[in-house]
Amino acid sequence: MPGDSPTAAVLIIGDEILSGRTRDTNLNTIARFLAALGIDVLEARTVGDRANQIVEALNALRAAHDYVFTTGGIGPTHDDITADCVAEAFGVPLPEHPDAVAILEARYGDDFNAARRRLARVPEGGSLIANPVTDAPGFQIDNVFVMAGVPKIMTAMLEDVAPRLRTGAVTHARTLRVSGVGEGTVAEVLGPFADRHRDLSVGSYPFGHGSDGEVGTNLVIRGKNADAVAAALAELWKALAEAGIAARPVTD
Template structure:
């Protein structure tokens, strides 16, 4: 079922690759996926990074796919020997891995006589997997159960995510508001802000310090699915800031 369910929909991201853990490659996918899913009303609850080790891939996949509505993975579906994500998925689901005939045809059509044994690895998937179209470089990803397996290259992953999005069930997106503290520091607001948070459990309240004109100030960000709760919490925070600004309190 796709479309807005009106209920909370949760997700996790699993980044696969030794190159991320070694620092040779900087991850650019987690933040993009988080923002993308937030826009759909899907809550990204967890992100993990695992090495190119079959057992660790399978263990992480099984833990995350059981805990959340969706799991999105990036990396490890290319043509090289260390691209073993398909095998990790097979191990996780207890399924054999073989060349998906439709994926093979896509690669043949796109690569022609350049399709060799290494490139054919990109067509390997667990039995029963559904293809995820790749509008950027053609080599498909795949879906099995509630797990979406995508490329690690950011532009390719983003194209795959666009293909996946219409198939997802979504929740009600959060409403977001931000209030500038205008010189109020986190140490000034920490205690009373916690009291406001307890009074409004349906509103997520975060404080974020930043430097402006050589001094520190705080931005308060409020997120809620309820416009009424958000407005009420914002009014309390605004009142609190108004009480603190004249005092010149310091942490």
């Protein structure tokens, strides 16, 4: 689906995600946030708290996409190494940011200890991302946005990120639901249709389990032009009907 919309990738950092102890919801939140701005998320990776993996993944993603969003690993403990890894990836020092120090001193007062001072470290050349929940800031350096892993905090940080982003054309999506029919049945109709509409994204997503609920397939058409998406939906609906396959449009 060609277009000139900005692209983005998400890098989720943390052993707790890979171990299954913590369920990640940040990818979904970021993807929805960016979709509303017309920014296409094209890639997501999850890595543990291992410096070489973080640096390697970050360098690959920031070279391939307009924006990279990282979540996790910017807390006060020894295993919070994201800031260190970002500085290494960019080849810059990791000093304390004076504005971050001031913010944290105001919050913690006499409890602003050595561990909490780690929260003030920002790669040289970086700017702060406001954190209205706990005050401890994230940061931006070049096209990389480094945010907290706690979903409530990460979501709040996005408010400060939004004005910094170049927006694009929003992707429109329309869905046809085919009930009682699996992907194999619709494939003969869907394949030629997708070939005729290479400017659109055409996907097939089965649902149900066959024993305790409705079984079928959702056919989703996505594109930057709402009229083109609507026309394609009507064409696919007709083609399915001609093949004896009943479908109905649904609201996404």
